[in-house]
Amino acid sequence: MRQLILTSIFTLIALTAFAKNNNVTSLDASRIIIEPKTDAFIKITEQKLPELVLKTITKNFPSAKIDEAFVNDKKHYKLKLSLTDGASGVLYTDENGEWLNQ
Helix, strand or coil: CHHHHHHHHHHHHHHHHCCCCCCCCCCCHHHCCCCCCCCCCEEECHHHCCHHHHHHHHHHCCCCEEEEEEECCCCEEEEEEECCCCCEEEEEEECCCCECCC
16 A cells, blocks of 8 residues: 555656646737848958958968958958968958957
8 A cells, every 4th residue: 555655656746747838828920020130241342341350361361362351230241361372261350350250
């Protein structure tokens, strides 16, 4: 009898531990705000790059050539560079010439 009571208690505890909360909330479509994606980059010319960005590139990569430059709404710059040794890559910087991790 004692084992039956203990088994019943453990079963009850196990069942309540895995019970799901089936509360369903509804969404009010009039309160949903969709913001446009602001990190889309737009191609620009090298002449439109801020002076601090150009100084950062020439300081860190003196042999680099800027192949393409892009900017987004946050004033983050995406730069496609190629070096004289044939290496190339993409770097990201803000308008102050600080490197960004993307």
